[in-house]
Amino acid sequence: xxxxxxxxxxxxxxxxxxxxxxxxxxxxxxxxxxxxxxxxxxxxxxxxxxxxxxxxxxxxxxxxxxxxxxxxxxxxxxxxxxxxxxxxxxxxxxxxxxxxxxxxxxxxxxxxxxxxxxxxxxxxxxxxxxxxxxxxxxxxxxxxxxxxxxxxxxxxxxxxxxxxxxxxxxxxxxxxxxxxxxxxxxxxxxxxxxxxxxxxxxxxxxxxxxxxxxxxxxxxxxxxxxxxxxxxxxxxxxxxxxxxxxxxxxxxxxxxxxxxxxxxxxxxxxxxxxxxxxxxxxxxxxxxxxxxxxxxxxxxxxxxxxxxxxxxxxxxxxxxxxxxxxxxxxxxxxxxxxxxxxxxxxxxxxxxxxxxxxxxxxxxxxxxxxxxxxxxxxxxxxxxxxxxxxxxxxxxxxxxxxxxxxxxxxxxxxxxxxxxxxxxxxxxxxxxxxxxxxxxxxxxxxxxxxxxxxxxxxxxxxxxxxxxxxxxx
Amino acid sequence: xxxxxxxxxxxxxxxxxxxxxxxxxxxxxxxxxxxxxxxxxxxxxxxxxxxx
Numbered sequence: 001x002x003x004x005x006x007x008x009x010x011x012x013x014x015x016x017x018x019x020x021x022x023x024x025x026x027x028x029x030x031x032x033x034x035x036x037x038x039x040x041x042x043x044x045x046x047x048x049x050x051x052x053x054x055x056x057x058x059x060x061x062x063x064x065x066x067x068x069x070x071x072x073x074x075x076x077x078x079x080x081x082x083x084x085x086x087x088x089x090x091x092x093x094x095x096x097x098x099x100x101x102x103x104x105x106x107x108x109x110x111x112x113x114x115x116x117x118x119x120x121x122x123x124x125x126x127x128x129x130x131x132x133x134x135x136x137x138x139x140x141x142x143x144x145x146x147x148x149x150x151x152x153x154x155x156x157x158x159x160x161x162x163x164x165x166x167x168x169x170x171x172x173x174x175x176x177x178x179x180x181x182x183x184x185x186x187x188x189x190x191x192x193x194x195x196x197x198x199x200x201x202x203x204x205x206x207x208x209x210x211x212x213x214x215x216x217x218x219x220x221x222x223x224x225x226x227x228x229x230x231x232x233x234x235x236x237x238x239x240x241x242x243x244x245x246x247x248x249x250x251x252x253x254x255x256x257x258x259x260x261x262x263x264x265x266x267x268x269x270x271x272x273x274x275x276x277x278x279x280x281x282x283x284x285x286x287x288x289x290x291x292x293x294x295x296x297x298x299x300x301x302x303x304x305x306x307x308x309x310x311x312x313x314x315x316x317x318x319x320x321x322x323x324x325x326x327x328x329x330x331x332x333x334x335x336x337x338x339x340x341x342x343x344x345x346x347x348x349x350x351x352x353x354x355x356x357x358x359x360x361x362x363x364x365x366x367x368x369x370x371x372x373x374x375x376x377x378x379x380x381x382x383x384x385x386x387x388x389x390x391x392x393x394x395x396x397x398x399x400x401x402x403x404x405x406x407x408x409x410x411x412x413x414x415x416x417x418x419x420x421x422x423x424x425x426x427x428x429x430x431x432x433x434x435x436x437x438x439x440x441x442x443x444x445x446x447x448x449x450x451x452x453x454x455x456x457x458x459x460x461x462x463x464x465x466x467x468x469x470x471x472x473x
Numbered sequence: 474x475x476x477x478x479x480x481x482x483x484x485x486x487x488x489x490x491x492x493x494x495x496x497x498x499x500x501x502x503x504x505x506x507x508x509x510x511x512x513x514x515x516x517x518x519x520x521x522x523x524x525x
Contacts (some may be wrong), residue, residue, distance in 0.1 A: 025495045066523020070516035077512025088497040247497035252504040256511040390490045
């Protein structure tokens with residue numbers, strides 16, 4: 001595996017590795033394999049089972065697999081087009097890549113979105129981690145069910161400590177952890193799919209979805225929608241990873257096949273399990289299906305997969321936080337704590353909140369990230385023809401091109417608002433009640449189209465004529 | 474034009490990246506085909522298969 005610090009002064013490289021500063025060409029040395037492994041480990045976690053479970057509420061195995069996979073790949077395409085070209089051209093992360101669109105103050109919205117979404121996901125993962133450790137102790141006879149109340153918070157805290165320890169060494173810690181977890185996650189994941197589909201094939205194929213609405217088209221589109229918004233979740237993660245690739249070509253296949261495809265494939269586990277066994281959690285059904293041995297293996301898989309993804313999530317959050325004035329000068333260890341402490345608090349104090357509100361959390365992601373992706377695609381690929389003023393990415397002075405008006409770009413505000421209104425009109429994020437034409441077009445795709453279109457119009461009518469945004473350079 | 478002074482190390486990085494030779498290239502034609510197949514055509518075919 002390539003060492004990204006080779007040939008560069010260690011202090012300077014470490015500083016860029018743990019900040020939002022751009023990585024130089026000499027530091028962006030990850031090939032397709034390295035990047036693919038890191039992205040795969042980032043994508044492969046317990047949330048796949050929950051995604052599969054949600055789709056399994058509405059659709060059978062064949063339709064659930066088709067919609068989940070199609071939706072996931074569409075969502076991954078949006079994220080890839082939004083972030084990869086700029087991140088790989090200039091070695092920047094997702095947050096910095098959004099500054100030209102949102103403005104030198106408006107970009108703070110993306111920090112908020114990243115912080116909220118990754119903390120949410122990481123809380124989910126580490127709570128699952130803790131529950132799996134409890135199950136592992138119970139399955140192997142090392143503890144009783146009664147001691148779960150003590151083991152669960154302790155395991156969550158231990159997981160946080162492990163994540164913190166790994167990330168103290170920056171991105172090289174991620175690479176090492178990913179290499180260890182890769183074969184384990186892929187191998188055991190495939191084995192679990194095989195086991196479930198062979199031993200429970202009749203139950204899986206014959207099962208009817210528990211919460212089907214009665215309108216197959218609505219259920220079908222909802223399966224697509226769940227796939228799309230699940231993969232839009234990768235927006236905050238992907239920039240911090242692909243910026244280590246030397247160009248967009250190196251990142252294209254790892255992004256689509258390494259980060260996009262594993263989610264629906266692993267989600268099949270949750271989909272099949274909820275249909276056949278009425279629970280998506282492998283730590284529960286593997287013991288039921290194969291006894292203590294299979295159960296133990298599944299638990300170790302869940303523990304390892306969650307830990308790998310949490311490490312990458314906390315790293316991406318910490319890099320994003322370095323964009324915030326004040327946080328940029330903090331020692332790396334303190335920035336890591338800022339990303340990790342809320343997760344630990346939620347994991348110990350409110351362990352059931354995220355489990356009980358997963359659907360709302362997914363909709364929250366779609367509401368904001370769908371228009372954001374479209375705005376970035378329109379701006380970078382069409383309006384700017386894939387060129388940024390790299391100096392202005394780090395310059396918040398009123399003279400800088402990305403200052404717009406007071407640091408905010410009205411085109412981005414209008415685009416985000418249009419996307420938000422469109423999404424909420426079509427699908428209520430809290431109740432999942434929908435309005436036509438949701439059953440034909442989903443909610444996130446029209447939200448993306450509306451956001452991108454309004455951004456384009458306002459930019460052409462207002463921003464460019466006012467010579468703001470650096471479009472005329 | 475007055476612009477904010479940047480930390481020396483960031484200034485060095487920006488100066489390097491302002492040269493087009495030091496920037497990463499965009500998607501190739503083959504990448505666009507891959508993106509179209511995996512992100513548009515493939516999903517469309519899957520949805521048709523799943524519906525039938």
